[in-house]
Amino acid sequence: MIYSVSINGVLTDPKQASVSIFDHGFLFGDSVYEVVRTIHGRIFAFEPHIDRLFSSAQQIGLEIPWSREDLRKDVVALLKHSQLEEEAYVRLILTRGVGELNIDPSSCRAPQIILIAKALPRLPASAYTDGIVLSLVNTKRNSKHATNPGIKSGNYLNNVLALMEARKNKALEAVMLNENGFITECTTSNVFLVKDSKILTPSLECGLLAGVTRKLVLSRARAEGLTVEEGFFKPEDLVAVDEAFITSTTRDVVPVSRIDDRSLGVVPGPVTKRVAALYQDEVKKHLDKDCPLPHLAEKTQ
Numbered sequence: 001m002i003y004s005v006s007i008n009g010v011l012t013d014p015k016q017a018s019v020s021i022f023d024h025g026f027l028f029g030d031s032v033y034e035v036v037r038t039i040h041g042r043i044f045a046f047e048p049h050i051d052r053l054f055s056s057a058q059q060i061g062l063e064i065p066w067s068r069e070d071l072r073k074d075v076v077a078l079l080k081h082s083q084l085e086e087e088a089y090v091r092l093i094l095t096r097g098v099g100e101l102n103i104d105p106s107s108c109r110a111p112q113i114i115l116i117a118k119a120l121p122r123l124p125a126s127a128y129t130d131g132i133v134l135s136l137v138n139t140k141r142n143s144k145h146a147t148n149p150g151i152k153s154g155n156y157l158n159n160v161l162a163l164m165e166a167r168k169n170k171a172l173e174a175v176m177l178n179e180n181g182f183i184t185e186c187t188t189s190n191v192f193l194v195k196d197s198k199i200l201t202p203s204l205e206c207g208l209l210a211g212v213t214r215k216l217v218l219s220r221a222r223a224e225g226l227t228v229e230e231g232f233f234k235p236e237d238l239v240a241v242d243e244a245f246i247t248s249t250t251r252d253v254v255p256v257s258r259i260d261d262r263s264l265g266v267v268p269g270p271v272t273k274r275v276a277a278l279y280q281d282e283v284k285k286h287l288d289k290d291c292p293l294p295h296l297a298e299k300t301q
């Protein structure tokens with residue numbers, strides 16, 4: 001994999017790129033991050049992702065010493081430098097910075113912003129035609145009263161453990177419950193269920209990341225008159241569903257063919273198909289409003 005990196009706005013050779021072992025992001029997972037992607041030479045939905053980065057930082061009491069515009073400029077410069085022809089994945093990592101070897105963040109004077117770009121990793125095309133497998137795992141999603149899952153923090157160990165469980169169960173993604181037994185989300189995606197043509201997804205109250213894709217899917221589905229419910233769902237509800245799908249920035253809308261031992265009917269089901277098409281239309285509308293990256297502008301005309 002070829003990576004391009006910038007650290008605090010300075011383009012850096014990925015082989016030389018490093019952060020201090022005294023950065024609290026490294027020591028304690030004291031960091032927040034975002035992932036944005038390009039589509040047809042444009043950065044897709046940059047604003048909501050940057051808003052979420054600022055919100056995550058604010059929730060951990062970390063002041064970002066860069067403006068939204070600084071960050072956009074840095075991402076654009078990184079993408080130009082990367083010379084990626086295909087769609088790009090960009091991770092923005094904001095760490096607490098270097099401090100003393102204890103958890104107290106007060107010794108950390110300067111947050112670091114690290115940007116890493118690479119070609120967008122893609123699921124095989126069969127995932128979209130045949131669906132993916134989910135597994136309901138034992139590892140619980142963090143309580144929203146602990147490291148709130150609404151914060152996109154650099155502390156993903158819980159999700160790493162859940163994913164390991166899912167992989168053991170031969171599933172691509174893990175469905176996690178909260179401590180009260182309600183379905184929350186997957187390790188790096190939001191989950192949706194369909195029952196009697198009604199679209200169901202866990203409420204943000206359950207403790208989960210407010211996905212940018214989730215929000216776009218919900219608002220567009222509502223605008224089209226589809227029935228949508230953000231609610232509280234239990235594992236028993238999985239048994240009764242007609243369809244299921246997951247959403248994320250890097251994977252869009254992906255149909256689910258099986259949840260553990262339970263195969264779902266037609267994949268993708270009619271509602272999933274409709275939602276996926278509506279989402280693509282929504283993406284197109286967003287892209288029409290956004291400027292192409294300057295270095296790709298000629299190629300995308």
Ligand SMILES: Cc1ncc(COP(=O)(O)O)c(C=O)c1O
Binds near residue numbers: 185211248
């Ligand atoms: C825990 C979690 N939930 C949901 C998502 C999907 O969010 P988005 O649609 O903003 O990519 C992600 C994305 O990485 C995630 O890490």
